[in-house]
Amino acid sequence: MLIEDNLIVEFKKVSKIYPPNIPALKDISFVITRGEFVFLTGPSGAGKTTLLKLLFRAETPSDGEIWVDGIEVSSISRGQLPFLRRKIGVVFQDFKLLQDRSVLENVGLSLEIMGYGKKQIEKRVKQILNAVGLKGKENVCVAQLSGGEQQRVSIARAVINRPSILLADEPTGNLDKQRTKEVIELLEELNAMGTTIILATHDESLFKNTHRRVLFLKNGRMEA
Numbered sequence: 001m002l003i004e005d006n007l008i009v010e011f012k013k014v015s016k017i018y019p020p021n022i023p024a025l026k027d028i029s030f031v032i033t034r035g036e037f038v039f040l041t042g043p044s045g046a047g048k049t050t051l052l053k054l055l056f057r058a059e060t061p062s063d064g065e066i067w068v069d070g071i072e073v074s075s076i077s078r079g080q081l082p083f084l085r086r087k088i089g090v091v092f093q094d095f096k097l098l099q100d101r102s103v104l105e106n107v108g109l110s111l112e113i114m115g116y117g118k119k120q121i122e123k124r125v126k127q128i129l130n131a132v133g134l135k136g137k138e139n140v141c142v143a144q145l146s147g148g149e150q151q152r153v154s155i156a157r158a159v160i161n162r163p164s165i166l167l168a169d170e171p172t173g174n175l176d177k178q179r180t181k182e183v184i185e186l187l188e189e190l191n192a193m194g195t196t197i198i199l200a201t202h203d204e205s206l207f208k209n210t211h212r213r214v215l216f217l218k219n220g221r222m223e224a
């Protein structure tokens, strides 16, 4: 039982075929332990983004089961989706920030939607900005920030609800070497505080010296 409780992600024989008939993932099975930091890699088109999308149900599997923190993702109702999404933070290569809004507005948006008051939001946003190295930037417009800073804002937004899992899809794809290093270090810090992290990247330099587990995808199949 203890071992089962420790699993935060489990894929059981998962396949994904996009219409009309494009196989993206084939018979994928693996587990991730609570608190792990896992790299997901493979060439472009291997199925990395699809796998992450299945986890937060931006896509649904064609076959198999996907368990996230005790929830079978493909069987839950639309009404239960916010409950799943609250467990998962997502970071994208292109940040997906509202460029004409402030850092505070971007990072605090989900709290606003959840009905938190202005004071509470400001307090929590300031805390999280300190944690990601953006102290004092809350009123700066996102468009004014560098790429590295924007990725920090998007990481802050992803973790503001204290999700149990953080999914990062090519989070360093638009960053130079130094900014890449800083983002990886930040993800390491979040992991040390208890967040399970799945980082999808085609960039082998990110994990070539890592002691972390690396999951390899090729043509939609996971290699042992």
Ligand SMILES: Nc1ncnc2c1ncn2[C@@H]1O[C@H](COP(=O)(O)OP(=O)(O)O)[C@@H](O)[C@H]1O
Pocket: 018, 019, 022, 023, 024, 042, 043, 044, 045, 046, 047, 048, 049, 050, 051
């Ligand atoms: N929305 C979609 N509709 C149809 N095919 C898709 C869609 N998204 C991805 N694919 C295809 O699924 C395969 C895996 O893509 P993807 O998950 O984006 O791989 P990766 O992130 O590793 O580059 C590719 O063949 C891709 O063309």
Ligand SMILES: [Mg+2]
Pocket: 048, 049, 050, 169
């Ligand atoms: Mg991708």
